[in-house]
Amino acid sequence: MKIPKRLQPLVEDGLVDEVIRPLMSGKEAAVYVVRCGNELRCAKVYKEANKRSFRQAVQYQEGRKVRNTRRARAMEKGSRFGRGQQEEAWHNAEVDALYRLSAAGVRVPTPHGCVDGVLLMELVTDEDGDVAPRLNDVSMSAEQAVEDHAFMMHSIVKMLCAGLVHGDLSEFNVLVDSYGPVIIDLPQAVDATQNNHARAMLERDIGNMTSYYGQFAPELKATRYAREIWALFEDGDLHPDSELTGLFEDDEADADVDGVLEEIKAAFAEEAARLERIRDADSD
């Protein structure tokens, strides 16, 4: 096909040998199948900021690390230089997340770098070599849904242990190849410890996955993985291989009434002892 303008520099640099066909033009990016040497890859061309949607929202930007302070100031001011930098930070966030997550053993497309606003990555395919379907286009048995849901919860735990929450995880951002689910579309991934919305985003991500798989295995809908995972994470007890139960007791449900009474009694006793010490001191 005719080489799209934004892919031209990559062809000139020899990073891409041929542009095979457009795959998808989404809200944020246009995606192409390209050939690099004898491998088919996926090229994601990000749209200009003003053509993009909600995900640039402030809540996603919070806590995102910008190393250079001049750059951070420019981004805050929203100068032209700043907008350029913000754009670049947005692109880099997805590449950074892909490298970080592949290193952490999460199934994501293997990244092959990001040049001039184009991300090159592994093309996820099915057993016939065709582009893998999105989870949204796949139906499955209850047994398979339970298995894949557990795998997904485990992937989310590994992501969180690597410091990230996806932030837009849904059946549209998961592909299914012959080994199972592959997570894609990460430019909005948020820093789990720096972003105040991380917990809410984790709950939404897990909620989306649970209701999708829950269509095939309704028992999944009663699970409470988000609460369980976040509680472990907050206590510093979450590990990539943490065993999960899907159960979570609300604080009210298991409030330790006896323990609280004991503490009140202890406080009274302490106060009585303090008053006694004061009396003793006065009488000396």
Ligand SMILES: Nc1ncnc2c1ncn2[C@@H]1O[C@H](COP(=O)(O)OP(=O)(O)OP(=O)(O)O)[C@@H](O)[C@H]1O
């Ligand atoms: N590595 C990949 N391998 C195969 N297909 C891919 C890959 N990456 C993206 N796609 C296809 O391109 C579509 C768009 O990709 P992605 O979700 O990353 O971009 P997007 O612009 O955020 O899209 P949307 O707005 O639809 O979420 C995906 O739904 C998927 O069908």
Ligand SMILES: [Mg+2]
């Ligand atoms: Mg997407």
